[in-house]
Amino acid sequence: MRPLTEAETRAVFEKLQRYIGENIQLLVDRPDGTYCFRLHRDRVFYLSEKLLKVAASVPRDNLVSPGTCFGKFTKTQKFRLSVTALDFLAPYAKYKVWVKPGSEQSFLYGNHVLKSGLGRITENTAQYQGVVVYSMADVPLGFGVAAKSTQECRKVDPMAIVVFHQADVGEYVRSEDTLT
């Protein structure tokens, strides 16, 4: 386990900014405790200072997952956000997409969101903007990238993709072994 270097922190923040914008400050600077990011075996973890002190005494080979895993760095040092970060992204999300009950399951199986399944979408969503996907009952299902801006969403035909799937809570069941 080690702290992130400057370049790594930049990569992580840039990725997070795509989804929660300037609300990252609320993650970095929390009123209810000191939280920090640490890197362990190419995975970025978000944990409190108290937990960090305890995890520091665990040997590296035996340590599986300190705190919450936000994502991992790929072999070419690109940061990939994983679904385990959803709990922290959802409250601060700037651009949200609500999905109709009928196509909820489709999204949870890993498919993209089509125009026919689109319930609501926040105004001013730009194209390729990071969005958090909710069900109609305001339960966060996952996150993705808007394939079309809000304007275009209105005009496009029902079978077109409006949100590219990136991560969903169904992964907890599908890829149970590979999630940290």
Add this chain to the structure above:
Amino acid sequence: VEDVLAAAEEQEAEKRRSVTVEKELELEFDLGNLLALDRNPPPAAGLRGAGPRREAQLRALARDNTQLLVARLWQLPAERAGGPGGPLVARLPEPAFRLPREKPPPRPRPPTRWEQFARLKGIRRRKRTALVWDEQAKEWRRRWGYRRAGGDPARAWLAEVPAGADPQEDQFAQLRREKRERVARNELNRLRNLARAHRAATTVPAAPLHPTGHQSREELGHVARVARVSTASLGRFQPRLPKEPAEPPSRSGGKKRRFEPLLGNLAAERGRQLELLRDMNSKKPVLDITRAVNKQLRQEEAEAAAAKGKKQSQRGKRGRRRQHVGRSGKKSG
């Protein structure tokens, strides 16, 4: 049976043949070193390249030369060592061939402090005699060692208290202490001389700067770097040259990555991250062209929709109801 006899005869003949060796040039022998020098030219064809043929040829050459050497050894005067029943031993002559050095010759070491002083003052080394006349014992005794002159401890039974010393002080202990200090100082100086010699041997002389006109960029950079580090603080407080990059050279030469400590100052870390965020946000353009364009388009659409709606309302309620059926499922907040 005849075949067997013929084979046995052939073997014997071969043995006898192999004792005599014919060579163009006679070998040079140095029997004191058991050395035989063969100046005959080697069979040129076979020695090129590795292979079993070459091996066989070399082996035959070695066998022939060894045969000649052994034949010479048998010609030496021999005797029986350790009485009549002992082994036959040949008396070897003195070795004539000078063998080359095994290790390189010792390089000249820098002169010690005393040697420098002696050279300066012109002091020469005087040969000391091995024996000294001992007045008390009235005989010649050796200078140091067993029964040396004046070294008998029983003789030094008196140690005078010097004029300014404390009368209660133990003078014998004082003498012993001084001797110990002298020995220690001598040892220290000896080690210092050794260290100086070792340091002089280890340092590589730095490549000097070319005379003006021929300096390359790398040479100048290198010399500037060396000059910077040649201060007492190893260049830490040295002001940088105008265009020198402000990067402190890593002590490991850039090989090992170093990370922040795991549980370092968390408040400072948070501060750094917030600053990084501020930098990132400041670099983003405040006016996003696409969004501005989209906003404009949306406004125009809204105006167009409002205008259309007014026209519809003039026509009647029926027209409007038909229009809005398709759009009820969407809510653009």
